[in-house]
Amino acid sequence: MNVIKVRKALLSKTVLRGFFSVGGLIVLWQIAASMKLPGFTAVPTPIEVWGVLADSISQAKFWDHWAASFARVLSGFIAAQIIGIPLGLFMAMSRTFYATSFPLLEIMRPIPPLAWVPASIIFWPTTEASIAFVIFLGAFFTVVINVIGSARNIDVRYLRAAQSLGSRPMDIFLRIILPAVLPGIFIGMAVGMGITWEVVVAAEMIAGKSGLGYLTWSSYVGGNYPQIIIGMISIGIAGYISSSLIRLLGHYVTPWQRTS
Amino acid sequence: MSTLQQGGGRISIRNVTKIYDPDGAKVLAVDDCSLEIAEGEFCVIVGPSGCGKTTLLNALAGFHSITSGEITLDGRAICTPQFTAEPSAERIVVFQNGALFPWYTVLENITYGPEVQGRMGRREAAEQARELLAELGLASIADRYPGEISSGMKRRVEIARALINDPKVLLLDEPFRAMDALTKGVVQEFLLRALDKVRKTVLFITHDLEEALFLGDKVVVMSTRPARVKQTIDVDFPRPRTFRVRSSARYLELKQQVFDAVHEEALKAFDAGEREMA
Numbered sequence A: 001m002n003v004i005k006v007r008k009a010l011l012s013k014t015v016l017r018g019f020f021s022v023g024g025l026i027v028l029w030q031i032a033a034s035m036k037l038p039g040f041t042a043v044p045t046p047i048e049v050w051g052v053l054a055d056s057i058s059q060a061k062f063w064d065h066w067a068a069s070f071a072r073v074l075s076g077f078i079a080a081q082i083i084g085i086p087l088g089l090f091m092a093m094s095r096t097f098y099a100t101s102f103p104l105l106e107i108m109r110p111i112p113p114l115a116w117v118p119a120s121i122i123f124w125p126t127t128e129a130s131i132a133f134v135i136f137l138g139a140f141f142t143v144v145i146n147v148i149g150s151a152r153n154i155d156v157r158y159l160r161a162a163q164s165l166g167s168r169p170m171d172i173f174l175r176i177i178l179p180a181v182l183p184g185i186f187i188g189m190a191v192g193m194g195i196t197w198e199v200v201v202a203a204e205m206i207a208g209k210s211g212l213g214y215l216t217w218s219s220y221v222g223g224n225y226p227q228i229i230i231g232m233i234s235i236g237i238a239g240y241i242s243s244s245l246i247r248l249l250g251h252y253v254t255p256w257q258r259t260s
Numbered sequence B: 001m002s003t004l005q006q007g008g009g010r011i012s013i014r015n016v017t018k019i020y021d022p023d024g025a026k027v028l029a030v031d032d033c034s035l036e037i038a039e040g041e042f043c044v045i046v047g048p049s050g051c052g053k054t055t056l057l058n059a060l061a062g063f064h065s066i067t068s069g070e071i072t073l074d075g076r077a078i079c080t081p082q083f084t085a086e087p088s089a090e091r092i093v094v095f096q097n098g099a100l101f102p103w104y105t106v107l108e109n110i111t112y113g114p115e116v117q118g119r120m121g122r123r124e125a126a127e128q129a130r131e132l133l134a135e136l137g138l139a140s141i142a143d144r145y146p147g148e149i150s151s152g153m154k155r156r157v158e159i160a161r162a163l164i165n166d167p168k169v170l171l172l173d174e175p176f177r178a179m180d181a182l183t184k185g186v187v188q189e190f191l192l193r194a195l196d197k198v199r200k201t202v203l204f205i206t207h208d209l210e211e212a213l214f215l216g217d218k219v220v221v222m223s224t225r226p227a228r229v230k231q232t233i234d235v236d237f238p239r240p241r242t243f244r245v246r247s248s249a250r251y252l253e254l255k256q257q258v259f260d261a262v263h264e265e266a267l268k269a270f271d272a273g274e275r276e277m278a
Helices: A003-011 A013-034 A046-057 A060-093 A095-108 A113-123 A127-152 A156-164 A169-207 A212-221 A225-253 B053-061 B106-116 B122-135 B151-163 B181-197 B209-215 B243-247 B249-277
Strands: B011-020 B027-037 B042-046 B068-073 B076-079 B091-094 B169-173 B201-206 B218-222 B229-234
Touching: A003 A013, A013 A046, A046 A060, A046 A225, A060 A095, A060 A127, A060 A169, A060 A212, A060 A225, A095 A127, A113 A127, A113 A169, A127 A169, A156 A169, A156 B091, A169 A212, A169 A225, A169 B106, A212 A225, B011 B053, B027 B053, B027 B068, B027 B229, B042 B053, B042 B209, B053 B076, B053 B091, B053 B169, B053 B201, B091 B151, B106 B122, B106 B151, B122 B151, B151 B181, B181 B209, B201 B209, B209 B218, B209 B243, B209 B249, B218 B249, B229 B249, B243 B249
Parallel strands: B042 B201, B042 B218, B091 B169, B169 B201
Antiparallel strands: B011 B027, B011 B068, B068 B076, B218 B229
């Protein structure tokens, strides 16, 4: 991209509107908090938050919280993919297995991940393991459901064309079913990643000793109100980075999707 | 391409009947249908929608069984009530709505067949495919994805994808349906040019009568469901053909013949449809 394109992109109406809404929110927040409007009596102003921010980000501890949350999200998320994708594919391809496992999946799926926290703490030997498990669950069901959905939606024409061109069953799996399911897998990943951040923050608030969720909650308990805001914004940015990475990965793994 | 050419491709459909029996409600789709297609012959089947044409093609392709009768390819049984030969690259199907794999580029779509059959290595397949694409005037889109090219281009690529496998039989199930008339004309000529280079036995299904006459050596008119052969019309235009065939007097004469035969069946199908709705 050349300079003119970059400048054009930055000055485009879409981007300007984005800045306007974010900037507008900050201005309204500043006004509401400095005038101590009802509900805003204890809320720090953006300027106060800015002052504390410089202090926070210079401390290694702050970045340890980031790292802790990211490590949890990644491990739970990757585990969910490693187990969920093959499971979803297998469920989609075997009628017997589908009939056996689907009711189980559908009973477990509506249970919110956070409802698993107490049982998880009892079951797993360490708190860390129980948090990881809850995060895993958050992404797992979304992944499985998306894989099943996209595998079952593969157009029969592709399967027949592949047969007609002389494919063996292994070719059908590797060269037809797998690529056909990939876009669905990435949709599942993007949704799953969002859920994962929701879950990690809540789990850290309940049971954590580190992480952005813990940071936010302990700032509240410790009365450091500007830091609550910093924790919240950090979570937002972390989630945004994660889903951008997923989109980027999807962009490279499914190049044909860029066109159609 | 001429280096690949293999012989054969004589199809014999004898007294084929197909009854669908999804949930006890027996539906007779094809009734005692017999048809001979010679080696290298371009046979077009026309008939009202839903008359059972596709059922016949699917049986030939290996996607369906039949209830009675027999289909042979070069004297070898490929579909009987007891046995349906697996789909294979000797009988390649080009589908109604197109079935290029969207996740592969044009080139990868074309090399798919030779690669999975183990006939060629990746590099050899790619070389052959590029040659074929150049020969067919499609070289410029080799590295595009199907989502990036027009529907007319897609159909051409799909025909190339079938031809590189040097099939004995090409099965085309309304491949140019839903295309605008101009694009359709171009793609039809493309198919004719490709087949001028390598003759193949072709079974082509359509309900476009103009298309049937322009492409076929013979046009088989099917009756409304259950499908039976109502009439066979030989189309004696010499090959290679160009679109100019369409303005000849002989063309109009044949068109009248086919139209008469099909119209009668279309009316029957229409009446039957009305009864079902009532």
